[in-house]
Amino acid sequence: MKTISNPPYLQVALDCVTSKEAMRLTLELPENENLLIEAGTPLIKAEGISIIQSIRDKKKDVYIIADLKTLDVGALEVNLAKKSTANAATVSGLASNSTIDSFVEACIAQEIDSIVDMMNCDEPVKILSSLKELPTIALLHRGIDMESDTEHAWNKVVHIKESFPDIKVAVAGGLLIDNVEPALEAGADIFIVGRAITASENVKKAATDFLEALRR
Amino acid sequence: MKTISNPPYLQVALDCVTSKEAMRLTLELPENENLLIEAGTPLIKAEGISIIQSIRDKKKDVYIIADLKTLDVGALEVNLAKKSTANAATVSGLASNSTIDSFVEACIAQEIDSIVDMMNCDEPVKILSSLKELPTIALLHRGIDMESDTEHAWNKVVHIKESFPDIKVAVAGGLLIDNVEPALEAGADIFIVGRAITASENVKKAATDFLEALRR
Numbered sequence: 001m002k003t004i005s006n007p008p009y010l011q012v013a014l015d016c017v018t019s020k021e022a023m024r025l026t027l028e029l030p031e032n033e034n035l036l037i038e039a040g041t042p043l044i045k046a047e048g049i050s051i052i053q054s055i056r057d058k059k060k061d062v063y064i065i066a067d068l069k070t071l072d073v074g075a076l077e078v079n080l081a082k083k084s085t086a087n088a089a090t091v092s093g094l095a096s097n098s099t100i101d102s103f104v105e106a107c108i109a110q111e112i113d114s115i116v117d118m119m120n121c122d123e124p125v126k127i128l129s130s131l132k133e134l135p136t137i138a139l140l141h142r143g144i145d146m147e148s149d150t151e152h153a154w155n156k157v158v159h160i161k162e163s164f165p166d167i168k169v170a171v172a173g174g175l176l177i178d179n180v181e182p183a184l185e186a187g188a189d190i191f192i193v194g195r196a197i198t199a200s201e202n203v204k205k206a207a208t209d210f211l212e213a214l215r216r
Numbered sequence: 217m218k219t220i221s222n223p224p225y226l227q228v229a230l231d232c233v234t235s236k237e238a239m240r241l242t243l244e245l246p247e248n249e250n251l252l253i254e255a256g257t258p259l260i261k262a263e264g265i266s267i268i269q270s271i272r273d274k275k276k277d278v279y280i281i282a283d284l285k286t287l288d289v290g291a292l293e294v295n296l297a298k299k300s301t302a303n304a305a306t307v308s309g310l311a312s313n314s315t316i317d318s319f320v321e322a323c324i325a326q327e328i329d330s331i332v333d334m335m336n337c338d339e340p341v342k343i344l345s346s347l348k349e350l351p352t353i354a355l356l357h358r359g360i361d362m363e364s365d366t367e368h369a370w371n372k373v374v375h376i377k378e379s380f381p382d383i384k385v386a387v388a389g390g391l392l393i394d395n396v397e398p399a400l401e402a403g404a405d406i407f408i409v410g411r412a413i414t415a416s417e418n419v420k421k422a423a424t425d426f427l428e429a430l431r432r
Contacts, residue, residue: 017296042289046296048264071285071308071335073258080233080262092287094310096336119287120312 002063002087004113004136004168007189008214011036011065011170012207015194017046019054026058028203032211038065038192039086052084063087069117071095074103078110088113090139093121101132108133115139115170124156125163134167137190142173154186161187177213184214218279218303220329220352220384223405224430227252227281227386228423231410233262235270242274244419248427254281254408255302268300279303285333287311290319294326304329306355309337317348324349331355331386340372341379350383353406358389370402377403393429400430 012029014022014037022043029035037059039051044066052064066086070077074091081089091103093116100116107114113136118124124138140156157169170190171183180191193210200206228245230238230253238259245251253275255267260282268280282302286293290307297305307319309332316332323330329352334340340354356372373385386406387399396407409426416422 017292041287042292042296044261045284045293046265048266049262050264068261069287071257071287071310076233076258077261080258092310094287094308094336120310 002061004063004189006034007168008184009034009036009190010207010210010214011038011190011192012197013038013040013067013172013192013194014043014055015040015198017042019047019051022047022051023054023058025198025203026055029059030204030208030211031059032207034211034214035207036063036065036190038067040194041067041069044068049080049084052081052086056085065090065115067117069119070099070103072099074099074101075106078103078106078112078114082110082112086112088115088136090115090117091135092116093118093124093127097130100127100135104131104133104135107136113137117141125159128160128164128167134164137168137170138164139170139172139192142171142175154182154188157183157186157188177210180210180213218277220279220405222250223384224400225250225252225406226423226426226430227254227406227408228413229254229256229283229388229408229410230259230271231256231414233258235263235267238263238267239270239274241414241419242271245275246420246424246427247275248423250427250430251423252279252281252406254283256410257283257285260284265296265300268297268302272301281306281331283333285335286315286319288315290315290317291322294319294322294328294330298326298328302328304331304352306331306333307351308332309334309340309343313346316343316351320347320349320351323352329353333357341375344376344380344383350380353384353386354380355386355388355406355408358387358391370398370404373399373402373404393425396426396429 066081066089068077070091104114115137116135117139119141168189171188172192197206282297282305286307320330331353332351333355335357384405387404388408413422
């Protein structure tokens with residue numbers, strides 16, 4: 001079982017909606033132990049969960065995240081992700097506690113990593129505190145409202161790390177090479193980047209530059 | 217454009233995860249103007265949005281709901297639903313206002329019905345009040361917590377109808393033929409049923425019995 005044991009990582013979100021584009025991006029991304037590939041929610045809804053297996057067929061050893069953003073029937077959706085060879089799957093932090101609990105428990109049973117996506121959640125620490133089992137990863141979005149107030153956003157990383165030292169923290173939202181520094185300093189483990197890489201003319205170079213920025 | 221103009225309706229949720237099972241259920245359901253077919257969220261994630269077109273190929277004139285439970289990139293997901301010939305699509309009431317607004321606006325532009333799914337939302341009326349444009353349908357779930365307190369649950373139908381007379385209200389959660397009466401009296405327009413029909417030995421009869429109970 002692949003694990004998140006050597007942060008920081010770059011997670012490239014395949015934010016397209018066709019298998020063809022997803023395959024192009026997958027093949028253009030560089031081979032790197034610290035590069036994770038995410039099948040975005042619209043991509044999964046458009047093409048079905050088998051898109052994960054298609055990515056796997058192109059990159060046997062890569063760590064793949066199924067961005068399911070599950071809101072209901074947690075265990076059922078984890079089973080879909082596992083069958084498709086995903087290494088991790090996301091549940092929405094907005095789901096009921098019973099859904100998040102069943103999702104995390106199913107991930108533990110199926111030996112894949114669980115990610116609670118805190119998009120639109122006001123109090124991530126409170127949500128994590130209320131769960132039966134902690135997820136592997138908590139995902140924080142720097143919302144549009146916060147884009148002029150990054151300090152506030154990255155403080156949330158510090159709060160989660162202080163409260164739950166074993167949880168890995170992923171960050172998403174408008175990340176550029178020039179602004180990874182404060183998130184790195186706050187202790188973020190995984191940096192999720194979409195368009196800044198996928199819409200780049202040179203996908204491989206854009207990803208490589210990001211990976212280097214994270215290792216600086 | 218098909219519309220919800222002659223309630224009450226029965227919405228059968230295809231709560232399976234394979235195309236094969238979805239096709240079996242689709243073919244077994246009776247032909248009836250007041251029967252709507254929902255492609256459930258796990259089914260869409262499992263098989264991709266093209267499952268809607270597959271249902272359409274079997275039942276040319278049926279009203280089909282894409283249960284996307286969208287949390288982000290509202291307009292993008294509406295486009296997927298429209299392309300696949302869906303008549304309506306759902307957005308989660310837990311999404312940000314900007315996501316719900318972009319979803320509803322895209323539905324209006326694409327001429328399909330919009331449904332705000334209030335699962336896990338404490339204050340549906342407040343959410344509806346805060347939107348730029350009202351959705352076609354508000355979907356209320358009778359949560360597990362409420363199953364011994366149905367009066368409370370159906371009061372929410374009355375509250376929405378009083379506040380927004382033009383909105384249609386759909387109800388879901390443990391609906392059985394024997395307990396549709398109070399929801400009908402509260403003014404519910406659409407009754408969503410999953411396992412009570414899809415897990416029945418005689419799908420056609422189970423659906424027909426429900427349709428008759430709604431017309432009683």
